[in-house]
Amino acid sequence: MVAGMPPPATPPPPPASPPPRAGRPRSTTADAAILEATRDALVELGWSKLTLGDVAIRAGVAKTTLYRRWAGKNELVVDAVAVLFDELELPDRGSLLADVEGVVLQFAALLERPETKTALMAVVAESTGDEPLRQRIRTAIVDRQKRLVLIGRERAQARGELPYEEDSEAAARNADLIFDVIAGAVVHRTLVSCEPIDEAWAHSFTLLLVSGLGSIQE
Amino acid sequence: MVAGMPPPATPPPPPASPPPRAGRPRSTTADAAILEATRDALVELGWSKLTLGDVAIRAGVAKTTLYRRWAGKNELVVDAVAVLFDELELPDRGSLLADVEGVVLQFAALLERPETKTALMAVVAESTGDEPLRQRIRTAIVDRQKRLVLIGRERAQARGELPYEEDSEAAARNADLIFDVIAGAVVHRTLVSCEPIDEAWAHSFTLLLVSGLGSIQE
Amino acid sequence: MVAGMPPPATPPPPPASPPPRAGRPRSTTADAAILEATRDALVELGWSKLTLGDVAIRAGVAKTTLYRRWAGKNELVVDAVAVLFDELELPDRGSLLADVEGVVLQFAALLERPETKTALMAVVAESTGDEPLRQRIRTAIVDRQKRLVLIGRERAQARGELPYEEDSEAAARNADLIFDVIAGAVVHRTLVSCEPIDEAWAHSFTLLLVSGLGSIQE
Amino acid sequence: MVAGMPPPATPPPPPASPPPRAGRPRSTTADAAILEATRDALVELGWSKLTLGDVAIRAGVAKTTLYRRWAGKNELVVDAVAVLFDELELPDRGSLLADVEGVVLQFAALLERPETKTALMAVVAESTGDEPLRQRIRTAIVDRQKRLVLIGRERAQARGELPYEEDSEAAARNADLIFDVIAGAVVHRTLVSCEPIDEAWAHSFTLLLVSGLGSIQE
DNA sequence: CTATAACCGAGACGGTACGTCGCGTCTTCGG
DNA sequence: CCGAAGACGCGACGTACCGTCTCGGTTATAG
Known part of the structure; x- marks a missing residue:
């Protein structure tokens, strides 16, 4: 459901484990937290008043982290719902x-x-x-x-x-x-x-x- | 379909002629120009990139005139379509x-x-x-x-x-x-x-x- | 102290009574009310937050009346103080x-x-x-x-x-x-x-x- | 002379080096550019016609950057002169x-x-x-x-x-x-x-x- | 007694600037 | 290399006043 943005951009081949690249791996818990925060924000604020900055705060995550994984509000919300x-x-x-x-x-x-x-x-x-x-x-x-x-x-x-x-x-x-x-x-x-x-x-x-x-x- | 904002806010009773209040009357041509400009902008830009400032320019009207008559983008677009x-x-x-x-x-x-x-x-x-x-x-x-x-x-x-x-x-x-x-x-x-x-x-x-x-x- | 704006624009010759032109004469009470309202507004709001619209309301006078007699905020305040x-x-x-x-x-x-x-x-x-x-x-x-x-x-x-x-x-x-x-x-x-x-x-x-x-x- | 707005708001104690907080640091060149642009604008336009938006453009800086560092026109001009x-x-x-x-x-x-x-x-x-x-x-x-x-x-x-x-x-x-x-x-x-x-x-x-x-x- | 002219109130108008908000990017530090 | 923090350029927001205009209505003098 989640799609990494710049690096994979497309769903990786299901059975193949993604080649473990160098560096710190992405937080696995962040995705779930972000999507849940998105849903919460949708409930409270509705679509038009939902902001990515707010979602980031709710998820306890930096805004950059969010943009690394989704292209924008639209894509994030699609995945969230x-x-x-x-x-x-x-x-x-x-x-x-x-x-x-x-x-x-x-x-x-x-x-x-x-x-x-x-x-x-x-x-x-x-x-x-x-x-x-x-x-x-x-x-x-x-x-x-x-x-x-x-x-x-x-x-x-x-x-x-x-x-x-x-x-x-x-x-x-x-x-x-x-x-x-x-x-x-x-x-x-x-x-x-x-x-x-x-x-x-x-x-x-x-x-x-x-x-x-x-x-x-x- | 057009509704003045603060004074009537709702379509006035059809047969009652609006009592000619004091002050300069609202431009009658502006409404049509604004609604048409709104439709044009929708075609070119789509909903999310449509701005009221742009509509005002296209209609040859001040932004404030627009806000005097509609509460916001939503109401304007409803009337326009x-x-x-x-x-x-x-x-x-x-x-x-x-x-x-x-x-x-x-x-x-x-x-x-x-x-x-x-x-x-x-x-x-x-x-x-x-x-x-x-x-x-x-x-x-x-x-x-x-x-x-x-x-x-x-x-x-x-x-x-x-x-x-x-x-x-x-x-x-x-x-x-x-x-x-x-x-x-x-x-x-x-x-x-x-x-x-x-x-x-x-x-x-x-x-x-x-x-x-x-x-x-x- | 008061200076009519467009018609005389300059202080009329002191002893000569202004030639009584046709039409309704300017309200004589308005000037005093405006200047006092200006001083009141200055006390409450200070210079930068003083607006001519507000002065007009305080003086019970239309904004146009005000502009007919003074060229702007500066001139009005000079006369008022x-x-x-x-x-x-x-x-x-x-x-x-x-x-x-x-x-x-x-x-x-x-x-x-x-x-x-x-x-x-x-x-x-x-x-x-x-x-x-x-x-x-x-x-x-x-x-x-x-x-x-x-x-x-x-x-x-x-x-x-x-x-x-x-x-x-x-x-x-x-x-x-x-x-x-x-x-x-x-x-x-x-x-x-x-x-x-x-x-x-x-x-x-x-x-x-x-x-x-x-x-x-x- | 320059004072960051929300965080210190007042000139920090002179000898204490500002603790290098997290995040991108403020542009050091921007301050000088803004103050000079302010002086230029003052010369050309005078106080009352000086706009912060115009200063921002002259300084090659976003308007928000300006508001991040000064509370308003008054404070900016004080520092500039x-x-x-x-x-x-x-x-x-x-x-x-x-x-x-x-x-x-x-x-x-x-x-x-x-x-x-x-x-x-x-x-x-x-x-x-x-x-x-x-x-x-x-x-x-x-x-x-x-x-x-x-x-x-x-x-x-x-x-x-x-x-x-x-x-x-x-x-x-x-x-x-x-x-x-x-x-x-x-x-x-x-x-x-x-x-x-x-x-x-x-x-x-x-x-x-x-x-x-x-x-x-x- | 009626024109006619200038005034008055009200309020909409085209503008300009405001100060804020959110966007998406960037640049730093620390893990 | 990731993640947090946060400043950045940008663009739109909705508001506030500006000074002007167009109304209907009022109040004077002049004919």
């Missing part, structure tokens, strides 16, 4: 309807948290006209959550609720569509319309979605 | 499916414009923890577009494509749900997933939505 | 020594007042490189007080304490010198050295001055 | 009369310089109601020049022109008095009366002063 999205799960509730409803409520709960609420839209806004940031958001947050759609479909297919698709390309398109509909509706309801997502809404929405699914599956 | 959203229309294309598809494509085209792309998410992000800003967004942008859902439903009901709802409260809830689904999906696809919305996607999505509509109409 | 200097008198105390000591103490008391303390040095500083202002200070304040030196000398000459001078030019030079010595010493002691002027100091200084006078009177 | 006053000297011209006349002319020449002319009165005016500034002026400018009086007296006493004083307290009072008289008269003549100080005036004044000295020396 990305882990929160990985908490989403898709426990088997026995039916496609229940599975979707469950993930909708989970996602809604996540978006109610002040750190995600303020950070998500902000980094997306910043990613307009910042291609590297857009990529980072995709790999760190968006694409990782598509797994939920895939798992859910697989499970529904195993249950016989959904047919197996032969055209793998169309299947991918459908997964993307479903992902955009679910994530989009929840995000819009929560952050734009600013209305709470209760079980009633989740149920109505899920019903709408699952009912509509049949029509695009042939 | 709000008018763009009012351009959305719902021409009668003969069927609910076609109507929805049309508005989806229109909305997608609007979100492709750089000024809306960069501004919308940003002000929504800022509205977290800024209740007045949230209200302004709702009244200036969000609520105004719900009319499209209402018109579309009415028209579909007239065509017999949708039943008339008796429970007006449930009808309102359904309208909100549909609005969140449409707007959310389009926004998410465009700004988060960053994939273009072509006619194929619009068709698939519309099919999914309209098919699902039946299931929540009883 | 000038009257205070006219309060200085030279009562006959029976001897040159006593007369000088008396005026020294009077002058010191005047300079202890916060409005003169903060204003005098400030306008003098501003008069550097502002010839019109310099003239105004001279005519409104400085030259008017030279009368005290002239009266004192006359009186001392009548008493026989000082000889009558024949060379009128030299007499003028001497008067100027004495004026600079007295005023300068008192001002410097009060405002630069910031030490109080008590009777002991006044006595020592007067002794020094009067004793020295003999040496330049031939 | 203080060094000029240290140039005053008292060469031995053989007699008390000549010595005084010499220093009067030197002082007059100093006050003719535009930077001192415009700055001195201004900072004195500002020091009204600003006790720290008053202290700074005293320590940086005023008290340092009293040395001239002390040296002159000593020399005159050595020559037998003046008696040695036994009461050291009275001696101090006399020195202060003489200082105020000399400095005051020169300042007043130069800046208030705005008349040039030529040798004739200097001679008359010196004669007056030195003649009067005898009367307060017993």
Whole structure:
């Protein structure tokens, strides 16, 4: 999740231990402290009033240390909130309807948290006209959550609720569509319309979605 | 859409002519110039690099004039982009499916414009923890577009494509749900997933939505 | 003391009543109110924090009214404090020594007042490189007080304490010198050295001055 | 003469070398550049039109650097002109009369310089109601020049022109008095009366002063 | 008795400078 | 070589006054 900035800049090859260069190694505890401090600051101050200097102080770390590891506020915040999205799960509730409803409520709960609420839209806004940031958001947050759609479909297919698709390309398109509909509706309801997502809404929405699914599956 | 800052702060009651107070009246041409300059600057610079000082210069106006009328960048940008959203229309294309598809494509085209792309998410992000800003967004942008859902439903009901709802409260809830689904999906696809919305996607999505509509109409 | 700005701009010929032009005449009460408000503001805020807008409010007058009558802060303050200097008198105390000591103490008391303390040095500083202002200070304040030196000398000459001078030019030079010595010493002691002027100091200084006078009177 | 702002704020104890604290040290060249730029700006613009932003540009320094080291315009200008006053000297011209006349002319020449002319009165005016500034002026400018009086007296006493004083307290009072008289008269003549100080005036004044000295020396 | 002219209050206007804040970089010291 | 500390150049912030202007309304003299 963390990406060293100037030296590696890209995630090092997973199994290969990074060649132990000379000099003092980077503090391993600092990363975690910084990311947590970032989340804390997001909760207290919100995106626009969050400053890297403040994060550094909260983390008990020098500002230079921070810039050595992240290119700026955007990148730092993406990493800081990305882990929160990985908490989403898709426990088997026995039916496609229940599975979707469950993930909708989970996602809604996540978006109610002040750190995600303020950070998500902000980094997306910043990613307009910042291609590297857009990529980072995709790999760190968006694409990782598509797994939920895939798992859910697989499970529904195993249950016989959904047919197996032969055209793998169309299947991918459908997964993307479903992902955009679910994530989009929840995000819009929560952050734009600013209305709470209760079980009633989740149920109505899920019903709408699952009912509509049949029509695009042939 | 423009609201004087300290004195009225909220849109004055429409039919009441503003009582001609003493002193030099505010320049009527300045507002339009400022809002246009704001949109231009958004296109060229994007949200985060837009400065009020720069807007003032572009508009040929003093920075103080700007602060006299808007509380800050957020409020200014909301007003500047709000008018763009009012351009959305719902021409009668003969069927609910076609109507929805049309508005989806229109909305997608609007979100492709750089000024809306960069501004919308940003002000929504800022509205977290800024209740007045949230209200302004709702009244200036969000609520105004719900009319499209209402018109579309009415028209579909007239065509017999949708039943008339008796429970007006449930009808309102359904309208909100549909609005969140449409707007959310389009926004998410465009700004988060960053994939273009072509006619194929619009068709698939519309099919999914309209098919699902039946299931929540009883 | 008050000088209309654009129309007369220069003090009108003293005995000639200004030709009663058409239109509403200037408020006669406003001038006094403004000058008093200026002195009040000087006491409370000091020179550098005094603003014309504030003076206008205190005087219950529009800012434009103020600018119609004075060219700016400098001119206004000169007029506002000038009257205070006219309060200085030279009562006959029976001897040159006593007369000088008396005026020294009077002058010191005047300079202890916060409005003169903060204003005098400030306008003098501003008069550097502002010839019109310099003239105004001279005519409104400085030259008017030279009368005290002239009266004192006359009186001392009548008493026989000082000889009558024949060379009128030299007499003028001497008067100027004495004026600079007295005023300068008192001002410097009060405002630069910031030490109080008590009777002991006044006595020592007067002794020094009067004793020295003999040496330049031939 | 230069004083760091937040940390020491007052001139550190002379012999103690400043403990080399952590972090990047302050630029040593910047101080001199800033003070010189300040003097240049004073000459060109005068006190009231001098801006710290402009000084920063002239010095090739960021505005914040300036504010890090001085509290404001007043303090900066005091430091900038203080060094000029240290140039005053008292060469031995053989007699008390000549010595005084010499220093009067030197002082007059100093006050003719535009930077001192415009700055001195201004900072004195500002020091009204600003006790720290008053202290700074005293320590940086005023008290340092009293040395001239002390040296002159000593020399005159050595020559037998003046008696040695036994009461050291009275001696101090006399020195202060003489200082105020000399400095005051020169300042007043130069800046208030705005008349040039030529040798004739200097001679008359010196004669007056030195003649009067005898009367307060017993 | 009505013009007409100059005044007045109020307040918005284009400017300039302010003093602060955060950015991202740099330069030092010590580990 | 890393990390802390902190000064640096830079640029934008939002505010305060400046001196000017444009209003509607008031109060005089002149016709």
